[in-house]
Amino acid sequence: MPILVAECVTKSFGGNRVLSAGSLRAEPGQVRVIFGRNGSGKSTLMKIASGWIAADSGVVHFRGRALLRPRHAVLARGGLFYLPDHELLSNAFTVGWQLELFARHFGRRTARDSAARAEIAHLVDRRPWQLSGGELRRAELALVLARGPECLLADEPYRGIAPADHDRLTRIFRSIAAEGCAVVVTGHEVPTLLEACDHVTWCTAGTTYELGPPAVAAAHEEFRRGYLGMARMERVTVDRRSVNP
Amino acid sequence: MPRLAFPPSALRVLTLRSFVLWALVHALTFVALAMMQGADSVGEAAMNPARPNPLWVTAVSTMLLMVDVRRRGERAMWGNLGVSTTQLATLAAMVCVAGEALLAVVLP
Numbered sequence: 001m002p003i004l005v006a007e008c009v010t011k012s013f014g015g016n017r018v019l020s021a022g023s024l025r026a027e028p029g030q031v032r033v034i035f036g037r038n039g040s041g042k043s044t045l046m047k048i049a050s051g052w053i054a055a056d057s058g059v060v061h062f063r064g065r066a067l068l069r070p071r072h073a074v075l076a077r078g079g080l081f082y083l084p085d086h087e088l089l090s091n092a093f094t095v096g097w098q099l100e101l102f103a104r105h106f107g108r109r110t111a112r113d114s115a116a117r118a119e120i121a122h123l124v125d126r127r128p129w130q131l132s133g134g135e136l137r138r139a140e141l142a143l144v145l146a147r148g149p150e151c152l153l154a155d156e157p158y159r160g161i162a163p164a165d166h167d168r169l170t171r172i173f174r175s176i177a178a179e180g181c182a183v184v185v186t187g188h189e190v191p192t193l194l195e196a197c198d199h200v201t202w203c204t205a206g207t208t209y210e211l212g213p214p215a216v217a218a219a220h221e222e223f224r225r226g227y228l229g230m231a232r233m234e235r236v237t238v239d240r241r242s243v244n245p
Numbered sequence: 246m247p248r249l250a251f252p253p254s255a256l257r258v259l260t261l262r263s264f265v266l267w268a269l270v271h272a273l274t275f276v277a278l279a280m281m282q283g284a285d286s287v288g289e290a291a292m293n294p295a296r297p298n299p300l301w302v303t304a305v306s307t308m309l310l311m312v313d314v315r316r317r318g319e320r321a322m323w324g325n326l327g328v329s330t331t332q333l334a335t336l337a338a339m340v341c342v343a344g345e346a347l348l349a350v351v352l353p
Contacts, residue, residue, distance in 0.1 A: 052324075073329035081325055087318030088325075097254075098322065105252040105326060147325065 002027050002061075003151045003182045004080065006049040009058030011041070020206035022058075024049045026151050026182035031173055033193045034186045035227055036203030042186045043085065043155050045203065049184075050082035050153050051075045062151075079150035083157060088140045089128040095139045096124030099146045108148025118142035118172060134165035141172045152176060154185045158192060170196040190228060194218060202227060251328060251336070259333065262313065263340035267306040271344070274302060296352075303341035310337040 004026040011019040018041040026032065026049075036042040048055045051070035060070045063078060072082060089098055099111035115121045118138045128136055137157060144152055154173075158166055166189065173196055177183045187193050194200070200217035202209045204226060211217035218224075251259070274297035282295055311334060314320060323333065 071329060072324045073327050073332070076325045077327035082321065084321050088321045090317055090319045090322055092317055092319070093258075101252055101254055102326065104254070143325075 001064075003063060004049060004153075004184075005061040006045065006055075007059050007061070009045060009048050009060075010056045011044050011048060011053075012056055017206060018044050019048075019055075021208075022048075022203065022206070023208050023210075024184060024201070025210075026153070026184050027199075028150070028180050028182045029177055030198040031177045031183040031185065031196055032199040032201060033197040034184065034201045034203050034208070035188070035190070035193070035223075036186070037227065040203045041206060042203040045208070046082075046153050046155050046184070046186060050080060052082060052084075081144055081147050081149035081152045083140060083144060083152065083154040085155040085157075085159060088143065089136070091127055091129045094125055094127055095120065095131070095142070099124065099142055102143055102146040106147050109146055111146055114142045114145035117145055117175070119168060134161040134168075137161055137165065137169060138172070141169065141176075144176065145172070148179075149181055151182045152184070154183070156187050157185055158187050158189045163192075166192045251332070252326060255323070255326065255328065256336075259310075259336055260340055263306065263310050263337040264344065266309050266313070266337070267302065267341045267344045270306045270309065271297060271302050271348070274305075299342075299345040299349075303338055303345065306341045307334050307337040310334070 002025045004024070006022070006024040009019050009022040009024075010017070011022075018039070022041055022045040024034070024045050034042045034045070044053070047053045048058070049060055049070075051060070051072035051074065054069060060067045062070065062075055062080065076082070089095065096111060096115070099114055103109060103111040103114060111124070112121070115124050118141050120135060120138050120142050123131060123135055123139065128139065131139060141157075157169060161169070170192060173183055173185065185193065185197070194214040194217070197214055200211040200214055202211050202217070202220075202223050209223075211220050211223055278295045278297060311330065314323065314333060320330070
C-alpha cells in the first residue's frame with residue numbers, strides 16, 4: 001500500500017499550465033523514478049506532493065489520509081522528507097551540528113553512524129559551502145539517514161555531480177529503500193536511474209504515465225521516442241547489458 | 246514522551262537570532278525617530294522621550310527573521326524538522342513581545 005499518493009494534480013504559474021493531471025505514488029521499499037523533460041512538471045509535482053507548494057486542484061493522500069492542502073512541516077512530522085534540488089543544509093552551521101539536530105530530534109540513528117554510512121565522517125566539522133557538489137549531496141543524504149524517514153522525495157539528486165559519486169548515491173538510496181522507506185527521485189541521468197529504480201514514471205505534456213519496471217520502460221516506444229531519443233536509448237540498452245549481462 | 250515541535254538546539258539558535266534582529270530593529274527605529282525629531286547626536290537621541298511603536302517593531306522584526314531564514318536557504322531544513330513557517334513567525338513574534346515588555350518595565 002502506498003504511503004504517499006498525489007492524484008489528479010493541476011498547477012499553473014501565471015498563464016502557463018505546468019500540470020494538468022499529474023500523479024505520484026511512493027511505495028515502501030521501492031525506489032521510483034520520475035523522468036521528464038525540463039519544464040515538464042516533475043519537480044512541481046514533487047513539491048506539491050511534499051506540501052512545499054500548493055496545487056490548483058488535486059489531492060494528496062499521506063498514510064491513507066486525504067489532504068487537500070498538505071503542509072510540508074506537518075507531513076515531515078509524519079515521516080516525509082523532501083530533498084530539494086538545492087539548499088537543504090544551512091551554511092550557518094557545520095554539517096555535524098545539523099546531523100546532530102536531526103539525530104537527536106528523531107532518534108532513529110546517531111549522527112556519527114549517518115555520517116559514516118554516507119561516507120562523510122571526515123567532513124562533519126566543515127560547513128556546507130566548503131564541500132564539493134558530490135560531498136554536499138552525500139551530506140544531505142546523511143541528514144536523510146539521521147532523520148530515518150518513511151518516505152523520501154528527492155528532486156534531481158544526481159544533478160551536477162561526478163559519475164563516480166552516482167554509485168555512492170545509488171547505494172545510499174537503495175539502502176534507505178531496503179529499510180522500508182518509499183523513495184521517489186527525479187532526474188535525467190537515465191542509465192544510473194534505470195539501474196537504481198524499481199519503477200519508472202514518465203512526466204510529459206502536463207500528465208504522468210506509469211511505465212512500470214525499468215526493463216518495461218526502456219522498451220516503451222513512446223517513451224523512447226519522446227524522452228530518450230532512439231540513439232540515446234540504444235546506448236542505454238548497451239550500458240545496461242554491460243552492467244547486467 | 247511527545248516530541249517537541251522545536252528541537253531544543255534549534256530553539257536556542259532561532260531565539261537568539263530573533264532577539265538580535267529585534268534589538269537591531271528597535272535600536273535603529275529609536276535612533277531614526279530621534280533624528281527625525283531634531284536630535285543631532287546619538288547622545289541627544291538617547292534622551293529623546295519618543296519610543297518606537299512596539300507593534301511596528303514586532304511586525305518588522307518577525308518579517309526580517311522570515312526573510313533571513315529564506316535568504317540563508319534554511320526553509321527546507323526547518324521544514325523537514327517539522328517546524329512550519331507559522332511556528333517560526335510565532336517564535337520571532339514572542340521574542341519581540343518579551344523584549345518589548347522587558348523594555349517597558351525597565352525604561353521609565
